[in-house]
Amino acid sequence: MHTRTALLATLLLFAACKKEDNNVKKDTYEDGVSTVIYDLAGDTEASVGEGADGKVMRPFKPFFFRFNGKQQSWDSSATNRQSNSWDIAFTDVYNALVYPNSGTDGRNPGYGGAGKGLIVMVDKPYASVTQAPTEAEMKTNNLGFVGWDGYPQPYNDGWYFYSLQTHLAIAIRNRTFVLLTAEGKFAKLELINVYKGNPPAVTDLHWPAPYFTFRYFVQEDGSRNLKTP
Amino acid sequence: MNLRTLPLLLWAIISLSACSSGDKDEIEPGTGPVDTTIVKTGVYTLANVAADTVANSGSQAKPLYYSLEDNKVIPENQLQTANWDIAFNGTYNSNIACNNGKALYSPGYGGPGKGGIYLVKDAEIDAQYYDAPNKPIKNVPARSLFDEAFTKVKVAPADDQFQTNKVIGLDYFSGSEDGWAYYDFYGQLFPDKPADSVGHVSYTLPRTVIVRTAKGNYAKLVVYSVYKGAPMLPTRSYKPGYISFKYAIQKDGTKILDIK
Numbered sequence: 001m002h003t004r005t006a007l008l009a010t011l012l013l014f015a016a017c018k019k020e021d022n023n024v025k026k027d028t029y030e031d032g033v034s035t036v037i038y039d040l041a042g043d044t045e046a047s048v049g050e051g052a053d054g055k056v057m058r059p060f061k062p063f064f065f066r067f068n069g070k071q072q073s074w075d076s077s078a079t080n081r082q083s084n085s086w087d088i089a090f091t092d093v094y095n096a097l098v099y100p101n102s103g104t105d106g107r108n109p110g111y112g113g114a115g116k117g118l119i120v121m122v123d124k125p126y127a128s129v130t131q132a133p134t135e136a137e138m139k140t141n142n143l144g145f146v147g148w149d150g151y152p153q154p155y156n157d158g159w160y161f162y163s164l165q166t167h168l169a170i171a172i173r174n175r176t177f178v179l180l181t182a183e184g185k186f187a188k189l190e191l192i193n194v195y196k197g198n199p200p201a202v203t204d205l206h207w208p209a210p211y212f213t214f215r216y217f218v219q220e221d222g223s224r225n226l227k228t229p
Numbered sequence: 230m231n232l233r234t235l236p237l238l239l240w241a242i243i244s245l246s247a248c249s250s251g252d253k254d255e256i257e258p259g260t261g262p263v264d265t266t267i268v269k270t271g272v273y274t275l276a277n278v279a280a281d282t283v284a285n286s287g288s289q290a291k292p293l294y295y296s297l298e299d300n301k302v303i304p305e306n307q308l309q310t311a312n313w314d315i316a317f318n319g320t321y322n323s324n325i326a327c328n329n330g331k332a333l334y335s336p337g338y339g340g341p342g343k344g345g346i347y348l349v350k351d352a353e354i355d356a357q358y359y360d361a362p363n364k365p366i367k368n369v370p371a372r373s374l375f376d377e378a379f380t381k382v383k384v385a386p387a388d389d390q391f392q393t394n395k396v397i398g399l400d401y402f403s404g405s406e407d408g409w410a411y412y413d414f415y416g417q418l419f420p421d422k423p424a425d426s427v428g429h430v431s432y433t434l435p436r437t438v439i440v441r442t443a444k445g446n447y448a449k450l451v452v453y454s455v456y457k458g459a460p461m462l463p464t465r466s467y468k469p470g471y472i473s474f475k476y477a478i479q480k481d482g483t484k485i486l487d488i489k
Contacts (some may be wrong), residue, residue: 056415
C-alpha cells in the first residue's frame with residue numbers, strides 16, 4: 001500500500017516534469033570544453049534490497065575518479081585513498097555519496113593524505129556558473145560531501161533526493177558543485193544521473209544502477225574562471 | 230501523498246507511567262525560568278508515542294513535536310512557540326531536533342525557543358555493544374544498558390556544548406556522525422537470516438540525549454525503541470513510528486540531572 005502510493009506520487013512528479021525533461025538530450029551536455037561521462041558503472045553487484053537479479057544485499061564498494069584522464073579506480077587501499085590520484089570518490093548507498101579528495105576532513109576517504117579537495121553548492125545551471133568562489137569562501141561553505149539532499153543535516157546540500165521506500169534517486173536539476181581538485185585546482189561538476197542511459201524518469205525499481213552520468217570542467221591555469229560555452 | 234493528510238495520530242492516546250518524586254531537598258534553588266506547568270522535576274517513561282506511523286521514506290516523515298516541560302504532544306501549528314522541546318523528524322522520525330528560535334535550521338527558527346541538544350557517548354557503555362564509527366554494532370544492546378546510560382548522566386554540559394542547528398540522528402549513516410540509533414541497511418547484524426527480514430531495521434543505542442528545553446530548563450532522555458511495542462529485538466515486520474522513551478526534567482533551572 002505504502003509502496004503503491006509512493007510510486008504513484010513519483011509518477012505524478014515525473015508527469016509534471018516530463019515536458020521539460022523531454023527537451024534535455026544527451027548531446028546538450030557536450031559544450032566543447034567540459035568532459036562528459038556517460039554511464040560510468042559503480043558497484044552494480046550490490047543491492048539495497050532483496051529480489052534484484054544477480055545482486056547481493058551488501059554495502060557498496062567505493063570507487064575513485066580522477067578528472068584528468070577520466071580514470072576510475074577501485075583501489076581502496078590507504079595508499080591510494082591518501083594519494084592525489086583521484087579527485088572525487090563515489091561511496092556508500094548506490095555509490096552516490098560523493099567526496100572531494102581532502103586530506104584534512106576526518107570523514108573523507110582521503111583523510112591523512114595530501115588532497116586539497118573542497119566542495120560547495122551553487123543553485124544555478126552548469127553553464128551559468130562562470131567563476132568559482134574564492135578558496136577562503138569555499139573553506140567556509142565546504143560541504144565535505146554531497147549526496148542525499150538535506151541529509152544528514154538539514155543544511156547538507158546534496159545532488160539527489162532518495163527514497164528508501166521506492167529506492168529511487170532523483171537528481172536535482174540546475175544544481176552545480178564547485179570543487180577544489182586534489183591538486184587544488186578550481187573545477188565545476190554536475191552530477192546528472194545514477195541510472196543507466198540517463199533516463200529522464202525512472203519508475204522501475206530494477207532499472208540498472210548505479211551508472212553515473214556527470215560532467216565537469218577543471219580550470220588548469222589555477223584561476224577561478226569556470227566559464228564554459 | 231494523501232496519506233500525509235490523514236487525520237494524524239498525534240493525538241493518539243499516549244500511555245505514560247509517570248513517576249515523579251521531587252527530590253527537592255537535594256537540589257539547590259536555581260535561577261532558571263519559573264515553572265508554570267503541572268509537570269514536576271522527575272522521571273517520565275512513555276511507550277509507543279505515535280509519530281508518523283504511515284511514514285514512507287520518499288519524503289520526510291510528519292514530525293512529532295513533544296513538550297518535555299508538559300509531557301505531551303504539541304501540534305504543528307505551535308511550531309514557532311516555546312511550547313515544544315524536541316522534534317522527531319526526518320526519515321522515519323529518526324532525527325531529534327531542538328527548539329531554538331535563533332538557529333536557522335531548527336524547526337523552531339523565528340520563535341522564542343532557547344533549546345539545544347547534546348549527545349552523550351559513554352565509553353564504558355559503548356564498549357559493550359559498539360565497535361567503531363562506520364561499522365555495524367557488535368551486538369544489539371541490552372535494554373538494561375539504556376537505563377544505565379540514562380542514570381549515569383548526572384549533569385548537563387556547558388551551554389556552548391549544545392547543538393542548535395544540528396539534529397542528532399542515525400549513527401554514521403550516509404554521511405552522518407554519532408547518533409542515537411544504528412540503521413542496519415543491509416542486515417549485516419544477522420547474516421544468517423534472510424536479509425529482507427533483518428535489513429532496513431533501526432536499533433536504538435543506549436546513548437543519552439541531553440536537552441535544553443525551549444524555556445531553558447535541562448532534561449535528559451533515552452530512546453528505547455522506534456517500533457510499536459518496543460520489541461527488544463526488532464525485525465522489519467514491526468511497525469515503525471512508535472517512539473518509546475524515558476526522560477527526566479529538572480524544573481529548577483539548574484543543570485542537575487541526577488533525578489530519581
